[in-house]
Amino acid sequence: MNSLIWIISILFRICNCLDNGLARTPPMGWLSWERFRCNTDCTNDPDNCISEQLFQTMTDLLVAEGYASVGYEYINVDDCWLERNRSPEGNLVPDRKRFPSGIKALSDYVHSRGLKFGIYEDYGNYTCAGYPGIIGYEKEVALQFAEWDVDYVKLDGCYALPIDMDKGYSEFGNLLNRTGKPMVYSCSWPVYQIYAGIQPNFSAVQTHCNLWRNYDDIQDSWSSVENIIDYYGNNQDIISANAGPGHWNDPDMLIIGNFGLSYEQAKTQFAIWSILAAPLLMSVDLRTIRPEFKQILLNRKIIEVDQDGLGIQGRRIYKHRGIEIWSKPVGPIYKNFYSYAIAFLNRRTDGTPSDISVTLKELGLLNTYGYRVEDLYENVDYGILYPNTKIKVKVNPTGVVMLKGKVKFSYN
Numbered sequence: 001m002n003s004l005i006w007i008i009s010i011l012f013r014i015c016n017c018l019d020n021g022l023a024r025t026p027p028m029g030w031l032s033w034e035r036f037r038c039n040t041d042c043t044n045d046p047d048n049c050i051s052e053q054l055f056q057t058m059t060d061l062l063v064a065e066g067y068a069s070v071g072y073e074y075i076n077v078d079d080c081w082l083e084r085n086r087s088p089e090g091n092l093v094p095d096r097k098r099f100p101s102g103i104k105a106l107s108d109y110v111h112s113r114g115l116k117f118g119i120y121e122d123y124g125n126y127t128c129a130g131y132p133g134i135i136g137y138e139k140e141v142a143l144q145f146a147e148w149d150v151d152y153v154k155l156d157g158c159y160a161l162p163i164d165m166d167k168g169y170s171e172f173g174n175l176l177n178r179t180g181k182p183m184v185y186s187c188s189w190p191v192y193q194i195y196a197g198i199q200p201n202f203s204a205v206q207t208h209c210n211l212w213r214n215y216d217d218i219q220d221s222w223s224s225v226e227n228i229i230d231y232y233g234n235n236q237d238i239i240s241a242n243a244g245p246g247h248w249n250d251p252d253m254l255i256i257g258n259f260g261l262s263y264e265q266a267k268t269q270f271a272i273w274s275i276l277a278a279p280l281l282m283s284v285d286l287r288t289i290r291p292e293f294k295q296i297l298l299n300r301k302i303i304e305v306d307q308d309g310l311g312i313q314g315r316r317i318y319k320h321r322g323i324e325i326w327s328k329p330v331g332p333i334y335k336n337f338y339s340y341a342i343a344f345l346n347r348r349t350d351g352t353p354s355d356i357s358v359t360l361k362e363l364g365l366l367n368t369y370g371y372r373v374e375d376l377y378e379n380v381d382y383g384i385l386y387p388n389t390k391i392k393v394k395v396n397p398t399g400v401v402m403l404k405g406k407v408k409f410s411y412n
Protein backbone atom coordinates (compact mmCIF):
# COMPACT_ATOMS: atom_id res chain seq x y z
CA MET A 1 0.00 0.00 0.00
CA ASN A 2 1.55 3.35 -0.90
CA SER A 3 1.50 6.16 1.58
CA LEU A 4 -1.20 8.16 -0.18
CA ILE A 5 -3.66 5.29 0.03
CA TRP A 6 -2.58 4.83 3.63
CA ILE A 7 -3.40 8.44 4.50
CA ILE A 8 -6.70 8.30 2.63
CA SER A 9 -7.69 5.14 4.47
CA ILE A 10 -6.89 6.90 7.75
CA LEU A 11 -8.93 9.98 6.87
CA PHE A 12 -11.98 8.00 5.83
CA ARG A 13 -11.87 5.39 8.50
CA ILE A 14 -15.25 4.95 10.03
CA CYS A 15 -15.60 2.73 13.01
CA ASN A 16 -18.22 1.95 15.51
CA CYS A 17 -15.55 1.96 18.18
CA LEU A 18 -15.75 1.71 21.93
CA ASP A 19 -16.24 5.16 23.39
CA ASN A 20 -16.05 4.99 27.16
CA GLY A 21 -13.98 8.17 27.19
CA LEU A 22 -10.84 6.20 28.12
CA ALA A 23 -7.52 5.41 26.48
CA ARG A 24 -7.81 8.31 24.01
CA THR A 25 -4.04 7.91 23.79
CA PRO A 26 -2.32 4.55 24.42
CA PRO A 27 -2.39 3.67 28.14
CA MET A 28 0.88 4.09 30.05
CA GLY A 29 1.87 2.49 33.30
CA TRP A 30 3.44 -0.48 35.02
CA LEU A 31 2.38 -4.14 34.85
CA SER A 32 3.81 -6.92 36.99
CA TRP A 33 3.77 -9.92 34.67
CA GLU A 34 6.90 -10.04 32.55
CA ARG A 35 9.29 -9.16 35.39
CA PHE A 36 7.63 -10.74 38.44
CA ARG A 37 5.52 -13.52 36.86
CA CYS A 38 3.72 -15.80 39.28
CA ASN A 39 6.12 -15.60 42.18
CA THR A 40 3.91 -16.42 45.16
CA ASP A 41 6.69 -17.36 47.57
CA CYS A 42 6.57 -14.49 50.04
CA THR A 43 8.25 -16.64 52.68
CA ASN A 44 11.53 -17.03 50.85
CA ASP A 45 11.31 -14.07 48.48
CA PRO A 46 9.28 -11.40 50.26
CA ASP A 47 10.56 -8.50 48.15
CA ASN A 48 9.70 -10.01 44.78
CA CYS A 49 6.54 -12.01 45.35
CA ILE A 50 3.16 -10.89 43.99
CA SER A 51 1.81 -9.03 47.02
CA GLU A 52 0.23 -5.74 47.97
CA GLN A 53 3.63 -4.59 49.17
CA LEU A 54 5.16 -5.01 45.70
CA PHE A 55 2.42 -2.89 44.11
CA GLN A 56 2.63 -0.24 46.82
CA THR A 57 6.39 0.00 46.33
CA MET A 58 6.03 0.35 42.56
CA THR A 59 3.31 2.97 43.07
CA ASP A 60 5.64 5.01 45.26
CA LEU A 61 8.51 4.71 42.78
CA LEU A 62 6.37 5.59 39.78
CA VAL A 63 5.73 8.91 41.48
CA ALA A 64 9.07 9.51 43.20
CA GLU A 65 11.28 8.62 40.24
CA GLY A 66 9.52 10.88 37.74
CA TYR A 67 7.64 8.26 35.71
CA ALA A 68 4.24 9.65 36.65
CA SER A 69 5.25 13.13 35.57
CA VAL A 70 5.99 11.97 32.00
CA GLY A 71 2.66 10.13 31.71
CA TYR A 72 2.93 6.67 33.29
CA GLU A 73 -0.34 6.39 35.11
CA TYR A 74 -1.63 2.84 35.69
CA ILE A 75 -0.39 0.38 38.29
CA ASN A 76 -1.62 -2.94 36.99
CA VAL A 77 -1.82 -6.23 38.83
CA ASP A 78 -1.44 -9.32 36.62
CA ASP A 79 -2.15 -13.00 37.34
CA CYS A 80 -1.69 -14.73 40.72
CA TRP A 81 -3.42 -12.27 43.02
CA LEU A 82 -6.29 -14.62 43.88
CA GLU A 83 -7.06 -17.37 46.32
CA ARG A 84 -7.54 -20.73 44.57
CA ASN A 85 -11.22 -20.79 45.54
CA ARG A 86 -14.07 -18.33 45.47
CA SER A 87 -15.89 -17.39 48.65
CA PRO A 88 -18.97 -19.48 49.53
CA GLU A 89 -21.05 -16.65 47.98
CA GLY A 90 -19.11 -16.99 44.72
CA ASN A 91 -16.98 -13.85 45.05
CA LEU A 92 -13.35 -13.55 44.04
CA VAL A 93 -11.06 -13.52 47.07
CA PRO A 94 -7.59 -11.98 46.91
CA ASP A 95 -4.83 -14.14 48.42
CA ARG A 96 -5.18 -13.71 52.18
CA LYS A 97 -1.47 -13.83 52.95
CA ARG A 98 -0.19 -11.72 50.10
CA PHE A 99 -3.04 -9.18 49.90
CA PRO A 100 -4.13 -9.05 53.56
CA SER A 101 -5.63 -5.55 53.22
CA GLY A 102 -7.74 -6.51 50.20
CA ILE A 103 -7.96 -5.07 46.72
CA LYS A 104 -10.04 -2.02 47.61
CA ALA A 105 -7.32 -0.90 50.03
CA LEU A 106 -4.66 -1.36 47.36
CA SER A 107 -6.76 0.52 44.82
CA ASP A 108 -7.23 3.33 47.37
CA TYR A 109 -3.49 3.40 47.97
CA VAL A 110 -2.77 3.78 44.25
CA HIS A 111 -5.44 6.48 43.92
CA SER A 112 -4.10 8.36 46.93
CA ARG A 113 -0.82 8.74 45.03
CA GLY A 114 -2.64 10.24 42.06
CA LEU A 115 -2.42 7.09 39.91
CA LYS A 116 -4.91 4.59 38.50
CA PHE A 117 -5.38 0.96 39.37
CA GLY A 118 -5.64 -2.05 37.07
CA ILE A 119 -6.42 -5.70 37.67
CA TYR A 120 -6.24 -9.01 35.80
CA GLU A 121 -8.79 -11.74 35.19
CA ASP A 122 -9.53 -14.38 32.59
CA TYR A 123 -12.58 -15.01 30.47
CA GLY A 124 -12.32 -18.80 30.97
CA ASN A 125 -12.78 -21.26 33.81
CA TYR A 126 -9.34 -20.40 35.20
CA THR A 127 -6.69 -17.74 34.78
CA CYS A 128 -3.59 -18.88 32.91
CA ALA A 129 -1.93 -19.71 36.25
CA GLY A 130 -4.95 -21.70 37.41
CA TYR A 131 -6.85 -19.26 39.64
CA PRO A 132 -10.63 -18.79 39.30
CA GLY A 133 -11.75 -17.24 36.00
CA ILE A 134 -14.94 -15.29 35.34
CA ILE A 135 -17.10 -17.71 33.33
CA GLY A 136 -20.41 -18.20 35.11
CA TYR A 137 -19.76 -15.19 37.37
CA GLU A 138 -19.36 -12.40 34.83
CA LYS A 139 -21.88 -10.04 36.34
CA GLU A 140 -20.61 -10.50 39.90
CA VAL A 141 -17.01 -9.92 38.82
CA ALA A 142 -17.85 -6.74 36.92
CA LEU A 143 -19.66 -5.39 39.99
CA GLN A 144 -16.83 -6.44 42.28
CA PHE A 145 -14.29 -4.59 40.10
CA ALA A 146 -16.48 -1.48 40.13
CA GLU A 147 -16.79 -1.66 43.93
CA TRP A 148 -13.03 -1.92 44.19
CA ASP A 149 -12.75 1.25 42.09
CA VAL A 150 -10.75 -0.55 39.40
CA ASP A 151 -9.73 1.66 36.45
CA TYR A 152 -8.37 -0.95 34.06
CA VAL A 153 -9.20 -4.61 33.44
CA LYS A 154 -6.98 -7.02 31.53
CA LEU A 155 -9.01 -10.08 30.55
CA ASP A 156 -6.92 -13.07 29.48
CA GLY A 157 -8.19 -16.04 27.50
CA CYS A 158 -6.83 -19.27 28.99
CA TYR A 159 -9.22 -22.19 29.72
CA ALA A 160 -11.85 -20.81 27.35
CA LEU A 161 -12.95 -21.72 23.85
CA PRO A 162 -11.78 -19.13 21.29
CA ILE A 163 -15.00 -19.69 19.35
CA ASP A 164 -16.98 -18.39 22.36
CA MET A 165 -14.92 -15.22 22.67
CA ASP A 166 -16.94 -13.00 20.29
CA LYS A 167 -19.83 -13.45 22.64
CA GLY A 168 -17.94 -13.64 25.94
CA TYR A 169 -15.64 -10.65 25.56
CA SER A 170 -18.45 -8.44 24.22
CA GLU A 171 -20.81 -9.41 27.01
CA PHE A 172 -18.23 -8.77 29.71
CA GLY A 173 -17.47 -5.40 28.11
CA ASN A 174 -21.18 -4.57 28.29
CA LEU A 175 -21.27 -5.65 31.93
CA LEU A 176 -18.31 -3.41 32.76
CA ASN A 177 -20.12 -0.57 31.04
CA ARG A 178 -23.30 -1.21 33.00
CA THR A 179 -21.53 -0.84 36.33
CA GLY A 180 -21.24 2.88 35.51
CA LYS A 181 -17.57 2.87 36.55
CA PRO A 182 -15.32 3.68 33.56
CA MET A 183 -12.70 0.92 33.18
CA VAL A 184 -10.18 0.50 30.40
CA TYR A 185 -10.87 -2.90 28.88
CA SER A 186 -7.85 -4.85 27.65
CA CYS A 187 -8.77 -7.98 25.69
CA SER A 188 -6.79 -11.06 24.67
CA TRP A 189 -9.60 -12.09 22.33
CA PRO A 190 -7.83 -11.75 18.94
CA VAL A 191 -4.63 -13.56 19.89
CA TYR A 192 -6.42 -16.68 21.15
CA GLN A 193 -8.59 -16.75 18.04
CA ILE A 194 -5.61 -16.32 15.72
CA TYR A 195 -3.86 -19.25 17.47
CA ALA A 196 -6.99 -21.33 17.00
CA GLY A 197 -7.08 -20.51 13.26
CA ILE A 198 -10.06 -18.15 13.56
CA GLN A 199 -9.88 -14.79 11.77
CA PRO A 200 -10.84 -12.26 14.47
CA ASN A 201 -13.68 -9.88 13.76
CA PHE A 202 -11.74 -6.70 14.43
CA SER A 203 -14.73 -4.46 14.01
CA ALA A 204 -16.34 -6.31 16.92
CA VAL A 205 -13.10 -6.16 18.90
CA GLN A 206 -12.90 -2.39 18.37
CA THR A 207 -16.51 -1.98 19.44
CA HIS A 208 -15.86 -3.59 22.81
CA CYS A 209 -12.19 -3.24 23.78
CA ASN A 210 -9.83 -0.32 24.41
CA LEU A 211 -6.82 -2.46 23.57
CA TRP A 212 -6.15 -6.01 22.57
CA ARG A 213 -3.30 -8.45 22.11
CA ASN A 214 -2.60 -9.79 18.62
CA TYR A 215 0.47 -11.90 19.17
CA ASP A 216 2.77 -13.82 21.55
CA ASP A 217 3.55 -12.86 25.13
CA ILE A 218 6.77 -10.94 25.27
CA GLN A 219 9.76 -12.73 26.88
CA ASP A 220 12.95 -11.22 28.21
CA SER A 221 15.00 -11.49 25.03
CA TRP A 222 15.90 -9.59 21.88
CA SER A 223 14.61 -12.44 19.74
CA SER A 224 11.19 -12.07 21.35
CA VAL A 225 11.21 -8.32 20.62
CA GLU A 226 12.29 -9.04 17.04
CA ASN A 227 9.49 -11.56 16.54
CA ILE A 228 6.94 -9.01 17.71
CA ILE A 229 8.41 -6.29 15.46
CA ASP A 230 8.22 -8.70 12.50
CA TYR A 231 4.65 -9.68 13.33
CA TYR A 232 3.51 -6.06 13.39
CA GLY A 233 5.39 -5.25 10.20
CA ASN A 234 4.26 -8.33 8.30
CA ASN A 235 0.61 -7.94 9.32
CA GLN A 236 0.33 -4.16 9.18
CA ASP A 237 -2.10 -4.10 6.27
CA ILE A 238 -4.58 -6.10 8.34
CA ILE A 239 -4.12 -4.64 11.79
CA SER A 240 -2.69 -1.13 11.82
CA ALA A 241 -5.87 0.62 10.67
CA ASN A 242 -7.70 -0.88 13.66
CA ALA A 243 -5.82 1.42 16.01
CA GLY A 244 -7.02 4.88 16.93
CA PRO A 245 -8.08 6.99 19.92
CA GLY A 246 -9.84 4.68 22.38
CA HIS A 247 -8.79 1.42 20.68
CA TRP A 248 -5.24 0.10 20.29
CA ASN A 249 -3.24 -2.90 19.19
CA ASP A 250 -1.13 -4.10 22.12
CA PRO A 251 2.26 -5.64 21.25
CA ASP A 252 2.74 -6.37 24.99
CA MET A 253 4.91 -4.97 27.77
CA LEU A 254 8.13 -2.99 27.69
CA ILE A 255 10.97 -5.17 28.97
CA ILE A 256 13.46 -2.29 29.03
CA GLY A 257 15.74 -2.40 32.08
CA ASN A 258 15.52 -6.16 32.65
CA PHE A 259 18.09 -8.84 31.78
CA GLY A 260 17.60 -9.64 28.11
CA LEU A 261 18.03 -6.40 26.12
CA SER A 262 21.20 -4.41 25.53
CA TYR A 263 21.08 -0.64 25.70
CA GLU A 264 20.72 -0.41 21.89
CA GLN A 265 17.97 -3.03 21.86
CA ALA A 266 16.10 -1.26 24.66
CA LYS A 267 16.16 1.98 22.64
CA THR A 268 14.83 0.01 19.69
CA GLN A 269 11.93 -1.44 21.64
CA PHE A 270 10.92 2.01 22.89
CA ALA A 271 11.20 3.58 19.42
CA ILE A 272 9.21 0.90 17.60
CA TRP A 273 6.54 0.70 20.31
CA SER A 274 6.03 4.45 20.01
CA ILE A 275 5.79 4.20 16.20
CA LEU A 276 3.16 1.49 16.72
CA ALA A 277 1.14 3.75 19.08
CA ALA A 278 1.47 0.90 21.56
CA PRO A 279 0.42 0.95 25.18
CA LEU A 280 3.57 1.71 27.21
CA LEU A 281 3.38 -0.71 30.10
CA MET A 282 6.74 -1.12 31.80
CA SER A 283 7.43 -4.44 33.46
CA VAL A 284 10.66 -3.81 35.29
CA ASP A 285 11.91 -3.57 38.85
CA LEU A 286 11.81 0.18 39.45
CA ARG A 287 13.95 -0.30 42.59
CA THR A 288 16.99 -1.50 40.70
CA ILE A 289 16.67 -0.27 37.08
CA ARG A 290 19.93 1.19 35.78
CA PRO A 291 19.94 4.92 35.01
CA GLU A 292 20.56 4.54 31.26
CA PHE A 293 17.45 2.34 30.89
CA LYS A 294 15.43 4.67 33.05
CA GLN A 295 16.41 7.54 30.76
CA ILE A 296 14.99 5.64 27.79
CA LEU A 297 11.67 5.13 29.57
CA LEU A 298 11.57 8.82 30.52
CA ASN A 299 12.32 10.14 27.01
CA ARG A 300 9.59 12.73 26.64
CA LYS A 301 10.06 13.26 22.91
CA ILE A 302 9.50 9.61 22.15
CA ILE A 303 6.60 9.38 24.59
CA GLU A 304 5.09 12.31 22.69
CA VAL A 305 5.30 10.30 19.46
CA ASP A 306 3.51 7.38 21.11
CA GLN A 307 0.89 9.65 22.67
CA ASP A 308 0.28 11.78 19.59
CA GLY A 309 -3.36 12.86 19.52
CA LEU A 310 -4.05 11.68 15.97
CA GLY A 311 -3.57 8.13 17.24
CA ILE A 312 -2.31 6.76 13.94
CA GLN A 313 -0.38 3.49 14.16
CA GLY A 314 2.82 3.76 12.16
CA ARG A 315 4.11 1.33 9.58
CA ARG A 316 7.25 -0.32 8.28
CA ILE A 317 7.88 1.49 5.00
CA TYR A 318 11.18 -0.13 4.03
CA LYS A 319 12.87 -3.48 4.71
CA HIS A 320 15.92 -4.68 2.86
CA ARG A 321 19.05 -6.56 3.91
CA GLY A 322 18.53 -6.04 7.63
CA ILE A 323 17.69 -2.36 7.38
CA GLU A 324 14.18 -1.21 8.18
CA ILE A 325 12.51 2.18 8.20
CA TRP A 326 9.37 2.73 10.25
CA SER A 327 7.21 5.81 9.96
CA LYS A 328 4.33 7.32 11.92
CA PRO A 329 2.29 10.35 10.88
CA VAL A 330 1.88 12.76 13.80
CA GLY A 331 0.74 16.31 14.37
CA PRO A 332 0.98 19.09 13.51
CA ILE A 333 -0.59 18.88 10.06
CA TYR A 334 -0.25 21.59 7.41
CA LYS A 335 -2.85 21.28 4.63
CA ASN A 336 -2.62 17.57 3.89
CA PHE A 337 1.00 17.24 4.99
CA TYR A 338 1.60 15.42 8.23
CA SER A 339 4.60 15.61 10.48
CA TYR A 340 6.39 12.28 10.91
CA ALA A 341 8.34 10.24 13.40
CA ILE A 342 10.83 8.03 11.59
CA ALA A 343 12.77 5.13 13.08
CA PHE A 344 15.76 3.69 11.23
CA LEU A 345 16.36 0.19 12.51
CA ASN A 346 19.46 -1.90 11.91
CA ARG A 347 18.71 -5.61 12.33
CA ARG A 348 22.20 -6.56 11.20
CA THR A 349 24.70 -7.93 13.68
CA ASP A 350 27.89 -7.43 11.71
CA GLY A 351 29.51 -5.41 14.43
CA THR A 352 29.74 -1.96 12.93
CA PRO A 353 27.13 0.76 12.44
CA SER A 354 25.33 0.82 9.08
CA ASP A 355 24.89 4.03 7.11
CA ILE A 356 21.45 4.79 5.76
CA SER A 357 20.95 7.72 3.37
CA VAL A 358 17.62 8.76 2.09
CA THR A 359 15.87 11.91 0.91
CA LEU A 360 12.89 13.24 2.80
CA LYS A 361 10.86 12.72 -0.38
CA GLU A 362 11.67 9.03 -0.32
CA LEU A 363 10.29 8.91 3.21
CA GLY A 364 7.05 10.52 2.03
CA LEU A 365 7.83 13.99 3.41
CA LEU A 366 6.71 16.16 0.51
CA ASN A 367 5.85 19.59 1.92
CA THR A 368 7.78 22.21 -0.09
CA TYR A 369 8.08 24.48 2.99
CA GLY A 370 10.09 21.71 4.56
CA TYR A 371 10.31 20.10 7.98
CA ARG A 372 12.15 20.91 11.15
CA VAL A 373 14.06 17.68 11.77
CA GLU A 374 15.49 16.58 15.09
CA ASP A 375 16.95 13.40 16.55
CA LEU A 376 14.80 12.15 19.42
CA TYR A 377 17.51 10.26 21.32
CA GLU A 378 20.58 12.39 20.67
CA ASN A 379 19.21 15.91 20.92
CA VAL A 380 20.67 16.76 17.50
CA ASP A 381 18.74 19.44 15.65
CA TYR A 382 19.13 19.09 11.87
CA GLY A 383 17.41 22.41 11.23
CA ILE A 384 14.98 22.80 8.34
CA LEU A 385 15.19 20.18 5.61
CA TYR A 386 13.32 19.96 2.31
CA PRO A 387 11.91 17.07 0.28
CA ASN A 388 15.06 16.84 -1.83
CA THR A 389 17.45 16.97 1.14
CA LYS A 390 19.34 13.77 1.68
CA ILE A 391 19.80 12.74 5.28
CA LYS A 392 22.37 10.25 6.40
CA VAL A 393 22.21 8.34 9.67
CA LYS A 394 24.53 5.79 11.25
CA VAL A 395 22.62 3.04 13.01
CA ASN A 396 24.26 0.71 15.50
CA PRO A 397 23.73 -3.06 15.21
CA THR A 398 20.32 -4.02 16.70
CA GLY A 399 19.88 -0.32 17.37
CA VAL A 400 17.85 2.55 16.10
CA VAL A 401 18.07 6.20 15.10
CA MET A 402 14.85 8.05 15.63
CA LEU A 403 13.98 11.37 14.00
CA LYS A 404 10.99 13.62 13.91
CA GLY A 405 10.19 15.93 11.03
CA LYS A 406 7.80 18.65 12.06
CA VAL A 407 5.97 20.15 9.10
CA LYS A 408 6.63 23.85 8.34
CA PHE A 409 3.74 26.17 7.51
CA SER A 410 5.78 28.70 5.52
CA TYR A 411 9.35 29.35 4.36
CA ASN A 412 10.08 31.40 7.51
Ligand SMILES: *[C@@H]1O[C@H](CO)[C@@H](O)[C@H](O)[C@H]1NC(C)=O
Residues within 6 Å of the ligand: 124, 125, 159, 160, 161
Ligand atom coordinates in the same frame (compact mmCIF):
# COMPACT_ATOMS: atom_id res chain seq x y z
C1 LIG B 1 -15.44 -24.91 31.84
O1 LIG B 1 -16.10 -25.60 32.89
C2 LIG B 1 -17.37 -26.14 32.51
C3 LIG B 1 -18.02 -26.72 33.75
O2 LIG B 1 -17.15 -27.62 34.39
C4 LIG B 1 -17.17 -27.17 31.41
O3 LIG B 1 -18.41 -27.65 30.99
C5 LIG B 1 -16.46 -26.49 30.23
O4 LIG B 1 -16.19 -27.44 29.23
C6 LIG B 1 -15.17 -25.83 30.68
N1 LIG B 1 -14.63 -25.07 29.55
C7 LIG B 1 -13.39 -25.22 29.11
C8 LIG B 1 -13.01 -24.43 27.91
O5 LIG B 1 -12.58 -25.96 29.63
Ligand SMILES: *[C@@H]1O[C@H](CO)[C@@H](O)[C@H](O)[C@H]1NC(C)=O
Residues within 6 Å of the ligand: 018, 019, 020, 021, 176, 177, 178, 179, 180, 181, 182, 183
Ligand atom coordinates in the same frame (compact mmCIF):
# COMPACT_ATOMS: atom_id res chain seq x y z
C1 LIG C 1 -21.07 3.00 28.41
O1 LIG C 1 -21.30 3.07 27.03
C2 LIG C 1 -21.82 4.31 26.58
C3 LIG C 1 -22.17 4.17 25.11
O2 LIG C 1 -21.03 3.81 24.36
C4 LIG C 1 -20.81 5.40 26.85
O3 LIG C 1 -21.31 6.64 26.45
C5 LIG C 1 -20.51 5.42 28.33
O4 LIG C 1 -19.49 6.38 28.61
C6 LIG C 1 -20.07 4.06 28.83
N1 LIG C 1 -19.95 4.08 30.28
C7 LIG C 1 -18.97 3.45 30.91
C8 LIG C 1 -19.00 3.55 32.39
O5 LIG C 1 -18.11 2.79 30.36
Ligand SMILES: *[C@@H]1O[C@H](CO)[C@@H](O)[C@H](O)[C@H]1NC(C)=O
Residues within 6 Å of the ligand: 201, 203, 204, 207
Ligand atom coordinates in the same frame (compact mmCIF):
# COMPACT_ATOMS: atom_id res chain seq x y z
C1 LIG D 1 -18.34 -8.50 12.98
O1 LIG D 1 -18.85 -7.70 14.05
C2 LIG D 1 -19.71 -6.68 13.59
C3 LIG D 1 -19.94 -5.71 14.76
O2 LIG D 1 -20.12 -6.39 15.96
C4 LIG D 1 -20.96 -7.32 13.05
O3 LIG D 1 -21.86 -6.33 12.64
C5 LIG D 1 -20.57 -8.20 11.87
O4 LIG D 1 -21.69 -8.91 11.39
C6 LIG D 1 -19.49 -9.20 12.27
N1 LIG D 1 -18.96 -9.83 11.06
C7 LIG D 1 -18.87 -11.15 10.92
C8 LIG D 1 -18.27 -11.64 9.65
O5 LIG D 1 -19.27 -11.91 11.80
